[in-house]
Amino acid sequence: MIDLTAELHRYLGFDSFRPGQREVLENLFAGRDTLAILPTGGGKTLLYQLYGAITHQRVVIVSPLISLMQDQVSRLQYLGSKRVVAITSAMDFQERAAILRNLNHYQYIYVSPEMLSNRNIFEMIARQSIGLFVIDEAHCISEWGPDFRPDYLRLGRIRHQLENPLTLMMTATATQRTRDDILNRMGFTATGVKQLVLPTNRSNIFLSAKICANLPEKNEQLETLVKELNGAGIIYFSSKKQTEQIAAMLSQKTDKRVMAYHGGMDNQRRFLIQQQFMNGDIDIVCATSAFGMGIDKENVRYVIHYHLPDNIQSYVQEIGRCGRDQQPSLAILLYEPNDQYLQQNLIANTIPEEQLLRYLYQHPDKLQNNDAFRVIKYYYDIGKTVDQTLAIFDQAKSRRIGELNALIQYIYTTGCRRKLLLQHFDETVEHVDPEFCCDFHTDFWGNWRQFNQQYLKSSETDQGVQSTDWHQIIDKLFLLKN
């Protein structure tokens, strides 16, 4: 029997597991395929990293987040593994060819589902012996999940073609329906897979929402909060441009150090801002949902949503980035009535209209090599008629609108927010601490300053000011040896 705690200490330097980690590893070492639903910050990366470290076997991780895959590589390197590589469509031909030629040198291989559907890449991966096949963000497999990706549907077949390696499917949030769908599409039976579902509830995060009359009032509210809230914070937006505009506004009007972050920035800039945030050189990041994956900051005290998140599942994931240190933290959703229309527009833009769909069915050559039409191409390729595909998209649209309505309901609820949020994941709350739950139980908005003083503590490590004197900088950078 392996002493997992000793191995954890040996390879990664930690003394204890987070909830659920040990159980997942025990299942894997018993050779059982596993579906793990662990909350954000629950340490999902550690699961396959430690499994790989102990067994010295190769781990292939299928991840849908192409733009963030490099962050995942960095994160694994940060945690001590060096033979890590990502194969994504963002690479140029030469880079990809060089990686594929040397694939056997890597122990951890990240690959996007689209890349894995490429015959050449699949064959190269299939030639390697695979100790563990990991499907990250497994909710993308499910059409009931919010981020459905057609290439994920091929994963069941791909796993079979890889001769059914031991498989770990992971996600932070999934409803029962989504979980059933994941297993079904991967070709598992409910009894053939060990399921480990950890509670979504994060009792150290206080939940609140504020309905503002209009945009100026929302901006004013944001400014007031940012001026006074203690500690590090993340503000989420659904528009890249707005991250920059609001970051500039907050820098100007408050004494907080605020920077914008989004996927459209170059690697170097994104890296710098992450580093600064982690080191406490900046207080607040105005970000799109791209922010969070590559950082491991324990003491984020609050998350504010300036725009509506995509759905309740995303919301829970995003607010999960505060309070990883288990200290009291705060989630605020700011809303003004027009936000609803912004979200409706986003939904309308991501789901193709009937006219376009019919045109593409008549001109299928236009479906080739166009990422925007990937989902349509998938249905076209598997032989769905145009009307069937239309019906699928209508259904998707209704689902997205349903999800939006659920969010609006969360905002306007006159009951306990936590209860409502967790209902979505078929969870109930056993013990509510009315003092620290949500703005239903206490007059949070009348007393938020007091709440701030009482619960949100600035971290001492976040008070630093970076020197700009070059002598000091180079003295700091290099520890000299005699």
Next chain:
Amino acid sequence: MDLSTLYLIFGDANQDRRAKAIKNILDGRRTVSNLYWGLEYGLLPYFGALHDFDLGDEQAAVDTLNKAGLATVSDGLLYRLSSRGVDQQNQFQASVTPLNELATVAQYDIVRFSRRFIFAVQVVSEYSYSNNRYYPQTIGFFDDQLIKRWFIQNKQRNLSNYFHQLLQQFLSGLENDQLADIFAASLTGHGFSGLTEDQLAVQTDLEPTIIQLNWLKLYSRLFLLLNKDPETPLQLLLTGLTKPLMSGSAKQTFDLFVSVRQPDPATIAQLRKIKLTTVYEHLIEAAIELPLEQFPYQRLLHKQTITNLRQAAPVNVGEWQFKAAKAQIADLQFFEFRLFQISERKKGDND
């Protein structure tokens, strides 16, 4: 980078300059037209120097200058600096002086060098603190591998002392401490995250674009310094950074042209299986890029054509339009006309 700032730096008070061409020159869009205007404006040394940067929209940039009274704008996005524009230009140029150091960025891939250097600093910095838990930068698959290989080969050489000493010497040798501070802020490592250009701009009261140009200038200087030192442990970081003077295809055409016994563009087109007009473009590119004496003008321009052109040419040959020249010399080809302009310009520069 802010294009209107660049337009000020690379603009002129005595010549209408094509905004589009200047952007293309800095971006390194290798067309015969862009190369020609690069030559004409004296900006050829900066060709492609800012290729790695997002330069923004030329119309908006010119409008900004116009609105601020810094330049006048005429049709076809031609702009000319006003006297206020020249004042501003002088200010900007003074904060990136000497500007001609940016020419190194056109000859070598300095952006790539700076990324390698900054990454190497991070690795060495963390190693000096015996810390192997950090987020490494990613600067592309090949350069990530290069840094890895370099570090494995050199980590026994007390790199932390080497870097400290190198930077101590390099930074104390700069014109002033502000420049040294700007350079140091580009670094990142143990306990120091570094600053973005806009953060640094706030602290120094300089434009973010000026900060970026200074970074380029300083990394160019550091690159040349290291390149002179055959003993530097950073040798591997300096490899593969030379930018070709000409496009590969133009060079092939030119090499073939000077090597065949009786050079003739039509024969070259046949041999290379390319269009005749492409051969002309390649030869013009070679004429622009090479020093006057290295290009065989006499083989491509008949003496009589030169005489005719000289007789008809206005004082400012550079701005002479082909249409006007053709009206005076009936059988003139555009290729001949352009070659003449290039050779005249180069003779003027040599004088």
